[in-house]
Amino acid sequence: MSNAKDDDAVAGPVPVAPVPNAPTESGPVLAADGTPLKRSLSRALRRQKGRALLLVAPLLIFVLVTFIIPIGSMLFRSVENDIVSNTLPYTVQRLASWEAESGNLPSEDVYKAMYDDLFVAAEAKRHTRLGSRLNYEQTGISSLFRQSGRGVDDLAGDAADALEDAVPAFGEGETWYALMDAGSGEGNTTLLSNMRDRIGRLNDSAASAEMDFVPSAEIAAVLPRTARTYTEWAVYTVTEDERNPAERDPWELVSLALLEELPTADLSGLSAERAALLQQAQAVDFNVPSYRETLAEIDEEWGTVTPWETIQTHSSKYTAGYFLNAIDAQKTPDGYEWQPEEKQILLTLFGRTLFMSLMITGSCILLGYPVAWLLANLPAYKANLLMILVLLPFWTSLLVRTSAWKVMLQSQGVINDVLVWIGLVDDANRLVMINNQFGTIVAMTHILLPFMILPMYSVMQTVPPSYLRAAKSLGATNWTAFWRVYFPQSVPGIGAGSILVFILSIGYYITPEIVGGTSGVFISNRIAYHISSSLNWGLAAALGTILLAVVLVLYWCYDRIVGIDNVKLG
Known part of the structure; x- marks a missing residue:
């Protein structure tokens, strides 16, 4: 028989030893170093994010310098128009109250301000740049400012001589x-x-x-x-x-x-x-003539309202004029209107660029899909050999490949000679395959084909061959098994290759310039022309901005219809 005292001792509460860092009602959970656990975890997370940021910082800086800043500069240049107000500040200020609709010439104060501004601009060698800018809007005004810059100092020179002779x-x-x-x-x-x-x-x-x-x-x-x-x-x-x-x-x-x-x-x-x-x-006897007559003597164009209308219309610091020019329109004193029919070419180039880029993308799909399928289903040693042939164009200069097509597609080229030799084409009626859209599509398809094959091949490699065997074992024909089992799984590769080829083709300008002639050039050729030849950077920036917007809209449509999540690279 047990002792009652012992029974009470056994049945009573057993004391528990305190657990280190256990939560108590009086304080938070502590880490091993004695700091609150929540603060310690936050500090560790910040350090981890900081290390990750340092790792990606070079890439971020590279993207910022080579991509974000140039695009921002392009967007700004497409609306920037401060050269008129900076070069002719007093003229713009006094011309603001002039009503062009009246048909009357500006007041004498406007002519005086123009004389002062032109004199200073000529001394700063800025009048020719101003003339070039306004010449984009009004043909011939560039020569007006160039001639005025040469003759504007005659009156001032006479005044200086009279003053120095007397005093x-x-x-x-x-x-x-x-x-x-x-x-x-x-x-x-x-x-x-x-x-x-x-x-x-x-x-x-x-x-x-x-x-x-x-x-x-x-x-x-x-x-x-x-x-x-x-x-x-x-x-x-x-x-x-x-x-x-x-x-x-x-x-x-x-x-x-x-x-x-x-x-x-x-x-x-x-x-x-x-x-x-x-x-x-x-006491100096010097008669200051009318500034209107003085400028009209330099160039009679100053005696008409045309240059004044142009200056007034394009005197704002920011303008939509470049974007209007990019769609074959223009800003006039009466509002916005279409340019003359003989100057309407840019919308045609935009349409041609989109159409030919889609044609190039489609031809790359038709030619690249069988090649990618063959690479994905051949034994490894044969696939590797064929892959070298696919990558071989990357080891050849783009200019050399394009020039080779120019030689092959011309009237006396290899392809025409072969067709004449086998009797398919008469020697007097050789095919015209160069300096047109056909030549551009052929040359660019050859150049961009590897960019279509590689994404499709990487995706096709992930499709297990057992899927096709299982479909055939269930009674499907070769065509049914391919179309309903294999092809849907290869669509993400087609999507990735199509986006890559389309975006590359829409911005190409070297190949169309060499083999496209007048009917096979892209809008990118016009952008290159305005950057390097006409120096109309504002219009080039507006064209580039519109092209970027078109690509983004098409990308958005593709995402809505197909889904960008379905695009894979393997």
């Missing part, structure tokens, strides 16, 4: 500098800042060089145009020519502005030295 002191740079510089007095820093910005935008530079010159506030109040022009010249001299403006004569335009403003200027508020010098200049 020889104005022939020295020190005189102008002392007249225009604020010295220890009050300076017009706002004018200086504006001119720095103007020169920076005009010459695509920061215009941040150090200079001691600050325009005088009292001169700027009495002679605003003269002070503005001299300050513009001083900033240009320091930043672009890296010269000291105190030692050089200013532009002749400064003399012209001074002689035009002096007759009506109030010199009473100026210092005695400045007033005395300007009073001598006031």
